[in-house]
Amino acid sequence: MRVVVPFAAREPKTRLADVLTPAEREEFSRAMLGDVLEAIRETDHELEVLATAPLAVEAPVTVDERSLTTAVNEVLAEAIEPVAIVMADLGLATPAALDRLFDTSGEVVLVPGRGGGTNTIVTRHPDFRVDYHGTSYLDHLRIAHELGASVNVVDSHRLSTDVDEPDELLELYLHGEGSAREWLVEAGFEPTVQEGRTRLERSE
Amino acid sequence: MRVVVPFAAREPKTRLADVLTPAEREEFSRAMLGDVLEAIRETDHELEVLATAPLAVEAPVTVDERSLTTAVNEVLAEAIEPVAIVMADLGLATPAALDRLFDTSGEVVLVPGRGGGTNTIVTRHPDFRVDYHGTSYLDHLRIAHELGASVNVVDSHRLSTDVDEPDELLELYLHGEGSAREWLVEAGFEPTVQEGRTRLERSE
Numbered sequence: 140m141r142v143v144v145p146f147a148a149r150e151p152k153t154r155l156a157d158v159l160t161p162a163e164r165e166e167f168s169r170a171m172l173g174d175v176l177e178a179i180r181e182t183d184h185e186l187e188v189l190a191t192a193p194l195a196v197e198a199p200v201t202v203d204e205r206s207l208t209t210a211v212n213e214v215l216a217e218a219i220e221p222v223a224i225v226m227a228d229l230g231l232a233t234p235a236a237l238d239r240l241f242d243t244s245g246e247v248v249l250v251p252g253r254g255g256g257t258n259t260i261v262t263r264h265p266d267f268r269v270d271y272h273g274t275s276y277l278d279h280l281r282i283a284h285e286l287g288a289s290v291n292v293v294d295s296h297r298l299s300t301d302v303d304e305p306d307e308l309l310e311l312y313l314h315g316e317g318s319a320r321e322w323l324v325e326a327g328f329e330p331t332v333q334e335g336r337t338r339l340e341r342s343e
Numbered sequence: 344m345r346v347v348v349p350f351a352a353r354e355p356k357t358r359l360a361d362v363l364t365p366a367e368r369e370e371f372s373r374a375m376l377g378d379v380l381e382a383i384r385e386t387d388h389e390l391e392v393l394a395t396a397p398l399a400v401e402a403p404v405t406v407d408e409r410s411l412t413t414a415v416n417e418v419l420a421e422a423i424e425p426v427a428i429v430m431a432d433l434g435l436a437t438p439a440a441l442d443r444l445f446d447t448s449g450e451v452v453l454v455p456g457r458g459g460g461t462n463t464i465v466t467r468h469p470d471f472r473v474d475y476h477g478t479s480y481l482d483h484l485r486i487a488h489e490l491g492a493s494v495n496v497v498d499s500h501r502l503s504t505d506v507d508e509p510d511e512l513l514e515l516y517l518h519g520e521g522s523a524r525e526w527l528v529e530a531g532f533e534p535t536v537q538e539g540r541t542r543l544e545r546s547e
Contacts, residue, residue, distance in 0.1 A: 236498055251500070254510070255517055255534065255541035274534055274541045276517065294440055296455070299500035306458070313459055313480065330459065330478055337459035337478045 140241055140261070142184045143214055145207055146172055146227040148192035154303045158341065159326075167322055171302060172196065172227045174317030179225065181234035182241060189214060208271045221263040229258055230311045230319045231297040240298060245291035247283040250298040251276040258301050264288040309339040344445055344465070346388045347418055349411055350376055350431040352396035358507045362545065363530075371526055375434045375506060376400065378521030383429065385438035386445060393418060412475045425467040433462060434515045434523045435501040444502060449495035451487040454502040455480040462505050468492040513543040 151168035152159070159167060172188075176198055179186050188200045189210055203210035211224055223241060225232070240250060240259055248261035255274035260267075266286055270278045283290045300310050302319075311320055312328060327342045355372035356363070363371060376392075380402055383390050392404045393414055407414035415428055427445060429436070444454060444463055452465035459478035464471075470490055474482045487494045504514050506523075515524055516532060531546045 239498075251517065253500075253514065255513065272539075273536045274517075294443075294499050294501050296457075296500045296503035297498050309459065310457065313455065313478075332477045335476075 140184045140221045140223055141218065142179050142182075142186050142223045142225055142241075143211070144172070144175060144179070144186070144188050144198075144225050144227050145211060146188055146190045146194065147207070148190050148194055152228070152303055155305065155308075158305050158308070163326065167319060167326075168228065170317075170319040170322045171230045174315075174319050175225065175227055175229055175232055177317065178232045178234050178237055182237050184223070184241060206271075208269055211271075212268045215262065215268055218265075221261060223259065223261045224269070225259045226252070226301055228301045228303055229298055230302040230317070231300050231314050233297060233316065236295050236297040239295065240293050243291050243293050244289075246286075246288035247279070247290045248293060249276065249279055249283075249290065250293045250295060252301045253299055253307075256301065258298055259293075305339075309337065312339050344388045344425045344427055345422065346383050346386075346390050346427045346429055346445075347415070348376070348379060348383070348390070348392050348402075348429050348431050349415060350392055350394045350398065351411070352394050352398055356432070356507055359509065359512075362509050362512070367530065371523060371530075372432065374521075374523040374526045376431045378519075378523050379429065379431055379433055379436055381521065382436045382438050382441055386441050388427070388445060410475075412473055415475075416472045419466065419472055422469075425465060427463065427465045428473070429463045430456070430505055432505045432507055433502055434506040434521070435504050435518050437501060437520060440499050440501040443499065444497050447495050447497050448493075450490075450492035451483070451494045452497060453480065453483055453487075453494065454497045454499060456505045457503055457511075460505065462502055463497075509543075513541065516543050 152164040155164055186198045188196055188198050190200050190202055191204050193202055194200050246264040247267055250259040252258040255276050257275045257279050302311050312323055328339050330337050331340050356368040359368055390402045392400055392402050394404050394406055395408050397406055398404050450468040451471055454463040456462040459480050461479045461483050506515050516527055532543050534541050535544050
């Protein structure tokens with residue numbers, strides 16, 4: 140299967156602006172991209188990156204400056220084989236979790252992101268197209284149903300956790316296994332328990 | 344396997360106080376408990392409830408007013424067979440997700456809750472004990488390792504989502520299949536998209 144990882148190369152992770160500087164957000168997002176590519180590489184599939192700007196990574200890169208939805212739909216329109224779209228900020232992704240996704244049957248296979256997004260899509264239907272605006276998980280279910288495509292949903296905490304809010308840094312700290320977690324540790328983040336809740340805080 | 348569902352009968356779901364009245368929180372937590380019990384009932388295991396006060400539900404109820412950790416450890420100390428501890432606020436739990444948990448091998452099988460908690464535990468080790476204070480997921484890993492017990496972790500968005508914060512109501516709305524989701528709909532909650540993020544809001 141072709142596995143395509145879209146990556147927004149400019150001003151990534153703006154929702155982490157309260158806890159990371161722009162330069163840190165760039166470093167951190169590159170570390171997560173590296174981890175996601177590494178996890179995919181350990182599965183038995185063809186890897187490529189779809190980036191908004193040229194990028195030095197160990198994978199073929201296609202540059203498309205247009206919106207995520209437009210760029211991904213261009214890939215799907217030209218594809219003649221099954222395609223997986225895997226978001227670049229799935230910092231908890233492991234080869235085992237990805238294999239479970241790639242091995243799930245169905246013309247359309249979805250993993251919802253927390254908050255109504257869509258973290259991964261596998262399409263084996265020639266006419267399926269994406270729409271990443273709004274509550275995209277519900278839109279993708281609807282689009283698949285309108286096509287009469289068979290749909291399966293994979294139940295994975297690792298793949299449903301896209302790391303783009305401060306709370307999700309804690310998930311990465313607790314469950315991550317790659318360089319992005321290491322980056323957080325080196326940047327001084329550590330868990331603290333306050334009033335029965337665990338938060339990831341940065342020591343000064 | 345014995346499946347034990349602890350339930351705090353008094354003043355449940357205080358973290359939802361900003362969006363639900365005390366009476367609503369009680370109704371809502373009972374609806375989730377009912378859904379969790381129903382999902383377990385559809386698997387092939389023995390169900391029981393461990394409650395802090397007497398409770399009318401279709402399952403044997405043991406009343407223990409002590410803390411969650413103390414009450415659960417009493418159950419484990421007396422158990423002569425494998426025991427699963429499943430939290431009562433797993434509003435997204437389905438029989439399929441629970442079967443995946445119950446069918447996972449290992450002396451200790453954990454499902455982390457988002458934020459560092461522990462949403463479900465299966466123990467087949469006579470000496471394993473729980474500690475639900477603080478970042479309990481890390482504590483449970485440590486306790487199991489200190490015993491030399493084999494550990495497996497189940498990767499499930501449905502079981503890792505305990506519904507006790509307003510954000511998690513959206514997950515229940517999007518993915519729930521039981522009476523607690525219905526309760527939310529009837530209480531007037533619906534998703535709205537603002538600045539690219541979906542939130543569950545209540546119409547007045």
